[in-house]
Amino acid sequence: MVMIWTGFGRTATAVAAAAIALAGCAATETGGSPAKPRSAEGLRYLGQPLLQDIYIADPSAHVFDGRIYVYGSHDVDGTTPEDDLGSHFEMRDYRVVSFDRIGGKPTVHPVALDVRDVPWAEKQMWAPDAARKNGRYFLYFPAKDREGVFRIGVATSDRPEGPFKAEPKPIEGAYSIDPAVFTDGDGASYMVFGGIWGGQLQRWASGRFDPNGSNTDLGRNDAPALTPRIARLRDDMLEFAETPRPLAIVDEAGKPLLAGDHDRRFFEAAWIHKHxxxxxxxxxxxxxxxxxxxxxxxxxxxxxxxxxxxxxxQGWTTHHSIVEVGGRWYLFYHDTQISGRTHLRNMKVTPLVHEPDGTIRTIDPFVR
Structure with missing residues (x-):
């Protein structure tokens, strides 16, 4: 998935140097192949993979008690043929990665949650997120049930890295993929979620799953684009406190972005932060x-x-998170630098800048 970034000075240099150092760790799942220094087009990458011994994508980063924890998809090389619904993304468990600082040595923790330990789920443990409240940690994750429908579940632990124990049923009223939880300054937590096409959001347009519904909204160019859903979580963080509602995304004139506006309309991977x-x-x-x-x-x-x-x-998918660490903001993202294959992705990090006028300085993942 996924104008030109002009650099962040010493901070960017330090992050890139630390990432390059991390890329030298021993490889296992990646077959021992080191990260290539340039893309097929000859471009240098802005940053280097944070890990080279395991494929972790869709990185959702959080800071708990001063330590950085990243919750992501554990990519594996399966046997399902590639298609445009993402059937070849066969992820079946989660591994949490933690760092004591940006550029620090990563710790890849043992399996946090396996699909075999989720009573309602069958396969495809896609992009997760996590939250903490009252000393408990919550892992939110999508997976397909035995009818092939994406649901969103939650698992709990007393440790940020797990292991997590899944609730016996998915969250009532949650559907599709890409859950992300934002906690506001008043303590209220919200989940934003959804993804079209293989993420099935378009099949929930009526509020109930329609297996024969439109495969996507992309063919209706003049219609308002589908948008992510949001719902406030109950105080126990296990269920919704309200019915999910669409998040309107509008242009500068206040009109909804249209499905045919491919450069601006929502597809997947929603994330909320506040600055x-x-x-x-x-x-x-x-x-x-x-x-x-x-x-x-x-x-x-x-x-x-x-x-x-x-x-x-580099690579078809783009999925990210934005987090403040030690007073600085960072973008976690992924690409396919190591494997060159769409479904085997490596995570990266780079500084992010909020301009005084509220805009965000656009980042180029390549040095041009």
Missing amino acids: DGLYYLTYSTGDTHFIAYATSRSPYGPFTYRGRVLAPV
Whole structure:
């Protein structure tokens, strides 16, 4: 998935240097192949993979008690033929990665949750997220049930790295993929979720799953684009406190972005963060491979499109998180630098800058 980044000075240099050092760790799942220094087009990468011994994608980063924890998809090389619904993304468990600082040595923790230990799930443990409340840690994850429908579940632990124990049923009212949880300054937590095409969001347009529904909204170019859903979580963080609602994404005139607006409309991978009182909704545009962003004065929106966070990376998918670490903001993302294969992705990190006017400085994943 996923104008030109002009650099962040010493901070960017330090992060890149640390990432390059991390890329030298021993490889196992990657077959021992070191990360290539340049893309097939001869471009140098902005950053180097944070890991080279395991494929972790869709990185969702959080800081708990001063340590960085990253929750992501554990990519594996399966046997399912590739298709445009993502059937070849066969992920079946989660591994948490932690760092004591940006550029620090990574720790890859034991399996946090396996699909075999989720009573309702059958396969495809896609992009997760995590949250903490009252000393408990919550892992939110999508998976297909035995009818092939993506649901979103939750698992709990007393440790940020797990192991996590899954609730016996998925979250009532949750569907599709890519759950991301944002906790506001007042302590209220919200889940934003959804993804079209293989993520099945379009099949929930009526509020109930329609297996014969439109395969996508992309063919209805003049219709408002599908948007992610949001719902406030109950205090126990295990269920919704309200019915999920669409998050409106509008242009500068206040009109909904249209399905045919491929450079700006939502596809998947929604994430919310807050900076200087402004809520930022960031998301992938899918087939145009941008991470875009929109802003609002409320977590419920409407969100006004503002621009791009990240230009296209190497590889089809783009999925990210944005987190503040030690007073600085960072973008975690992934590409296919090591494998060159769409479904085997490696995570990266780079500094992110909020400009004084509320815009975000666009990042180019290559040094040009």
